[in-house]
Amino acid sequence: MSHDDLERAGFKDRTRVAEALATVRDAVTGHDRTERVALGRADGRVLAETVTAPTPVPGYDRAAMDGYAVRAEDTFGASGRSPAILREDDGDGVVAPGEAVRVHTGSDLPDGADAVVMIEETEEVGSEVEVFDAVAEGENVGDVGEDVAEGEELYRPGHRVRPSDLGLLKSVGVDQVEVYDAPTVGVIPTGEELVQHDPSPGEVIETNGLTVSRLADRWGAVPTYRNVVDDDPNAIRAAIQRDLAKDVVVTTGGSSVGERDYTPEVVDELGEVLVHGVALKPGHPVALGIVEETPVIMLPGYPVACIVNAVQFLRPILKAVGNMPVPEHPTVEARLDRKISSDPGTRTFARVRLSEEDGERVAEPTRASGSGVLSSVALADGWVVVPEEREGYDAGDIVPVEDWEWSA
């Protein structure tokens, strides 16, 4: 059946994207499997614990300048004309009254000292040190816990660990963190016309499962890319049941209401189809369901429709079951060089190529507008999302272009 037919046959009431997503998200919960990993393995993982600082930074009073550690009161009244004369330390490392100890930035402040005189304000004369400026108590000293106090709360559960976090965690003496396991997803391509290579006439090379698997990997999940399943309700049922142990099941193809679209029917029999048909373009024949608490995302088989729906539904659902935040897509602004049309009430994804023209960024919609032409995505630099409340954009409009493929 063509998409126009589907309209007539089964998609009279398409759910809006936000509502469709909320319906599924409300039905899923984050998993609770965690592991303890060393910092070197924690980058990009999601914290499953609140992390507080077991030790302060700095861990000791330290010199904040190169110079001499002193008792501040010994320098009171010192000036260029009338320097304070201090003795170099007698060797015990303790600053007794009238003594000074040479220190470097970051050095442990010696016992007895309560300030540091900058090296420029001193002169060594034999075993004595002339100090040309007074310092106040605490001057040029970094106090214990000045950067991070002992017991300070640093991170909460759900924070996705970044390289600088690893540095901070290590600096306070944390060398392992409790993180959530990456969510798992079974990726099941369906369609008896699909082959892995060397297609004969009438056959098509399977690409949706590969693309969706790699996207899931980029989104922080562990995908299992399954073999192609024929358009057969029993085969589809068996494939879905096998992957119910995963956090998410995703199928590609067979999600519409045509005579060979069995997947929604099978899911509704095993569990419940929550949404079938969404007001987005290209790709409205998507279905979203739940079987035994496992969300099942049924993506359309047309490659562009498949990708658009994976980004709109699979990504946030993977993030939800994986207890992960959902970062915004990297986005740049560009001037549109041709009009984009859309139907009000439908969220529309227009693929564009970016270029520079007179120092300005220009977005050119790719020629092919259909849902089947993979090259319209794969040879594009991103897409412009036309929200439901707009009727397209005009040539010359400054529009946001989502580089959705590089989203964390």
Add this chain to the structure above:
Amino acid sequence: MSHDDLERAGFKDRTRVAEALATVRDAVTGHDRTERVALGRADGRVLAETVTAPTPVPGYDRAAMDGYAVRAEDTFGASGRSPAILREDDGDGVVAPGEAVRVHTGSDLPDGADAVVMIEETEEVGSEVEVFDAVAEGENVGDVGEDVAEGEELYRPGHRVRPSDLGLLKSVGVDQVEVYDAPTVGVIPTGEELVQHDPSPGEVIETNGLTVSRLADRWGAVPTYRNVVDDDPNAIRAAIQRDLAKDVVVTTGGSSVGERDYTPEVVDELGEVLVHGVALKPGHPVALGIVEETPVIMLPGYPVACIVNAVQFLRPILKAVGNMPVPEHPTVEARLDRKISSDPGTRTFARVRLSEEDGERVAEPTRASGSGVLSSVALADGWVVVPEEREGYDAGDIVPVEDWEWSA
């Protein structure tokens, strides 16, 4: 030495960031090591070849609709009142004059047929098919090569492979691609005060090497995180020489002009220091050099200074030697809730936390402004870059916030 002292002692003429980077980039070339990998291993890798389509997509004329494959001329003049009457195929799969063959979307167009009548415009009556509307030659048929022509150039060297690219490549029958090896980088932390854990007074936990290693990994490189090297010219020399087999060497600490800052001196003796002291803040005491064609990035030891310089210099140099594009940092706009000061002529990095206030995104500069306070980066959501030509930003300004840590 303090940073103020350095100013006086050795950094009178600081190079601007863009000029410093150009100086090093001009001195390095992309490496030429490549490997051939299966598509499943190619995500995120950089193409080392031009890829053209060995086969077209579709690879055969295909039905673009569910319906009947026909000879267009047999339908001419057909209408609801006066349907064309065709015979169902005699079983040889060839559409002879006056015949029709049932097809599904994507089916191979049978020999003899040149158009498809949509199923809705037909009715099966016994072994005959009534056609209620005429079709033109080619109607509802997807021609060979309509999406991708045979021999079409798809990608050029330097393209970083994305999931949708993998789908397109697979669809045209490409199952391996030639990609550049990931660039390698030796990460050498220096500083005799550094320990890996359990610091005594005067000791500091090593964090820069860990953070820089993980950043390099995110940027597509393969880091080797070396043991800490003492502040000793011989030890530093040996460590740098060992890593000259890498594409890039990066050191942390000892990059300034103080009495224990040996690294630039060692590099200048082994090769050449091209830049020492850059007009950025925090972190001006950075040095950039070349030894035997290997770039050596000498990062300051203060954690924030180290990170700022890694992003400004190590990242683009790794991309250059790895033949990789340099994507822009993911950036969001926010309203600044407090003034940011900066010196004209200096590129300044102000760390901010983001929050929502009355539906608006607000950026609050973190309290600590120094170069030593790692928490000012690690507890922030990104930074505002104040360019050289500005004197800071005012409270209320809408500023771009770079989420640099999630850059590809």
